[in-house]
Amino acid sequence: NSEEYAVRLSLVGFLQVLSGNDTGIIEKLGWSAATDPCTDGWNGVTCNNRTSSVYKIKLEELGLRGTIDAGRLCQAPSLAAVSLLHNAIRGEIPPEISDCGRLTHLYLGGNSLAGSLPPSLTLLGNLKVLDVSDNDFSGELPDLAKISGLVGFLAQNNRLHGTIPSFRFGNFDRRRFNVSNNLFAGPIPPGGDRLDQTSFIGNPGLCGKPLPVACPPSPSKEDHKSLKLSREKAIMFSGYIALGLVLFLFVTYKLIHRKKRTKHRKIADEKIASDGSSGKSSIPWSSTEASATATSSLIVLKRPGTMTDLKFDDLLKAPAESLGRGRNGSLYKVTMADGTSLAVKRIRDCGTSAAEFRRRMERMDMARHPNVLPAVAFHCSTQEKLVVYEYQRNGSLLSLLQGRQLDCVAFDWSYRLRVAAGVAEGLAAMHRELLADGIGHGNLKSSNILLTNVMDPCISEYGLVADSRSVEKAGGGSAVAAADVHAFGIILLELLTGKPVRNEPSELARWVNSVVREEWTVEVFDEALVSGGASEGGMVQLLQVALRCVHPSPAARPSMDHVAAMVNTVREEEDERSEVSEP
Numbered sequence: 001n002s003e004e005y006a007v008r009l010s011l012v013g014f015l016q017v018l019s020g021n022d023t024g025i026i027e028k029l030g031w032s033a034a035t036d037p038c039t040d041g042w043n044g045v046t047c048n049n050r051t052s053s054v055y056k057i058k059l060e061e062l063g064l065r066g067t068i069d070a071g072r073l074c075q076a077p078s079l080a081a082v083s084l085l086h087n088a089i090r091g092e093i094p095p096e097i098s099d100c101g102r103l104t105h106l107y108l109g110g111n112s113l114a115g116s117l118p119p120s121l122t123l124l125g126n127l128k129v130l131d132v133s134d135n136d137f138s139g140e141l142p143d144l145a146k147i148s149g150l151v152g153f154l155a156q157n158n159r160l161h162g163t164i165p166s167f168r169f170g171n172f173d174r175r176r177f178n179v180s181n182n183l184f185a186g187p188i189p190p191g192g193d194r195l196d197q198t199s200f201i202g203n204p205g206l207c208g209k210p211l212p213v214a215c216p217p218s219p220s221k222e223d224h225k226s227l228k229l230s231r232e233k234a235i236m237f238s239g240y241i242a243l244g245l246v247l248f249l250f251v252t253y254k255l256i257h258r259k260k261r262t263k264h265r266k267i268a269d270e271k272i273a274s275d276g277s278s279g280k281s282s283i284p285w286s287s288t289e290a291s292a293t294a295t296s297s298l299i300v301l302k303r304p305g306t307m308t309d310l311k312f313d314d315l316l317k318a319p320a321e322s323l324g325r326g327r328n329g330s331l332y333k334v335t336m337a338d339g340t341s342l343a344v345k346r347i348r349d350c351g352t353s354a355a356e357f358r359r360r361m362e363r364m365d366m367a368r369h370p371n372v373l374p375a376v377a378f379h380c381s382t383q384e385k386l387v388v389y390e391y392q393r394n395g396s397l398l399s400l401l402q403g404r405q406l407d408c409v410a411f412d413w414s415y416r417l418r419v420a421a422g423v424a425e426g427l428a429a430m431h432r433e434l435l436a437d438g439i440g441h442g443n444l445k446s447s448n449i450l451l452t453n454v455m456d457p458c459i460s461e462y463g464l465v466a467d468s469r470s471v472e473k474a475g476g477g478s479a480v481a482a483a484d485v486h487a488f489g490i491i492l493l494e495l496l497t498g499k500p501v502r503n504e505p506s507e508l509a510r511w512v513n514s515v516v517r518e519e520w521t522v523e524v525f526d527e528a529l530v531s532g533g534a535s536e537g538g539m540v541q542l543l544q545v546a547l548r549c550v551h552p553s554p555a556a557r558p559s560m561d562h563v564a565a566m567v568n569t570v571r572e573e574e575d576e577r578s579e580v581s582e583p
């Protein structure tokens with residue numbers, strides 16, 4: 001059909017540019033728009049048998065002397081791996097490379113590529129291995145640490161400079177991280193000492209472990225103090241003083257006015273509580289009761305965003321917008337004076353004492369995991385409990401399921417597995433740490449899976465169902481654990497079927513079970529996954545995990561540790577399936 005023809009034309013165009021219009025090479029490889037890349041033997045091309053689409057292009061050691069036309073290359077919609085190792089390719093990596101959204105492996109080592117690595121590389125969210133070694137690249141590295149699944153980065157023997165981003169070194173194999181023989185400077189980021197010094201040698205300005213060169217101590221406060229204030233600084237400080245004065249007058253004015261407004265606010269608060277409406281509202285979220293309590297009663301656990309301090313009074317004064325009213329209480333987006341956005345949960349009280357609530361919050365703060373959103377601060381009094389989080393602007397898994405797609409991520413099989421594995425890991429880790437204290441999530445659902453700025457899944461509102469009585473009734477945490485496993489199973493079903501659940505999770509489980517019983521298993525899978533080339537075997541495996549999690553008998557459900565291990569196995573097998581053999 002015409003789409004396939006357009007893809008062939010683009011790929012042939014890509015090869016022409018890559019070879020520098022060398023017709024000899026093009027003929028030798030047998031690429032022609034008149035033939036099919038999958039069935040007519042285009043050399044260097046591998047197709048996905050199920051979808052008959054190109055997923056790997058391997059053109060190594062062919063003496064290619066042209067440039068990379070990423071615009072044309074990325075027309076192949078299922079392209080997962082590209083290897084152009086050991087040619088004489090010139091020019092730069094074009095920014096359009098980010099259009100190859102499914103790319104997992106990109107090997108460009110041993111060419112004559114130059115310029116800096118384009119920042120758009122960081123948009124390749126599925127990338128696992130990037131090899132740019134033995135070229136003539138210069139400039140600073142883009143923040144490749146943003147790509148959470150990156151397990152290989154080879155950049156040795158170039159002229160790259162600047163500092164090394166804070167990679168998740170724990171993910172890298174020794175052989176698969178190498179920035180040696182460049183012009184990098186500054187300290188090796190934390191975790192780099194897990195690797196061998198051969199990964200870093202040959203950078204004259206680089207210091208810290210595993211290199212034998214210690215980093216110089218950073219200048220102390222005393223040194224700073226002794227520095228004379230320059231004229232510009234003096235002007236700047238007098239500016240601050242003036243600003244401080246204006247703020248002081250403003251706050252005094254507000255304080256006088258607040259007294260007058262208190263009465264109106266109480267009425268407005270009661271209105272929120274009674275209608276539960278969501279949407280924009282200039283009505284402050286704080287109750288009179290909360291404003292009247294001591295200003296020191298906000299317990300800050302973590303500094304939010306760029307803020308140096310978070311004060312209860314500032315929180316009360318900041319403009320708030322209602323985001324919704326759920327089972328646990330109401331949620332407000334609060335914008336602080338410096339522009340930092342916070343999400344404040346006002347918990348519907350369930351009889352937990354302030355002391356018990358505080359104990360739970362502090363206990364949870366000790367059990368952090370990258371896939372669990374930590375509370376920034378909390379406030380508890382007998383009348384009111386508030387929990388403050390950082391606002392996550394990329395929305396939730398629910399919004400992805402509802403089709404509010406974000407440009408920066410393809411909601412494809414690989415991403416869905418990443419979400420499933422991240423949530424499973426986070427939940428399992430929290431269970432390990434907190435179930436002994438009877439603290440489970442208690443309200444896990446896709447609207448509580450938020451997406452961080454690098455689109456990693458992050459569980460929010462862990463442990464806010466502070467009904468200790470239900471935990472005791474359930475027998476020391478096992479019922480809350482089984483309920484969380486069930487909820488996780490529903491999330492897996494949502495990922496597999498593409499159908500979001502809002503009110504009745506068991507209905508989705510019942511429907512899936514009935515289809516599976518009739519042996520129409522494939523019918524349950526999201527059409528977008530099937531047409532996107534997701535492997536049926538992998539989807540069936542994940543479905544089996546989901547069905548075990550939603551087993552009607554809580555005692556028959558696996559533990560979260562076991563579930564996380566099963567999900568990881570599916571993810572690893574799928575990675576291997578799509579992974580191209582290492583060149």
Ligand SMILES: Nc1ncnc2c1ncn2[C@@H]1O[C@H](COP(=O)(O)OP(=O)(O)OP(=O)(O)O)[C@@H](O)[C@H]1O
Binds near residue numbers: 330389391395448
């Ligand atoms: N920290 C946050 N940053 C950005 N959005 C958030 C944050 N926390 C929650 N949200 C989003 O705000 C909306 C309202 O959240 P809320 O918690 O009130 O609803 P809910 O999850 O349906 O209810 P509940 O968790 O109380 O049962 C949801 O769409 C949720 O995804």
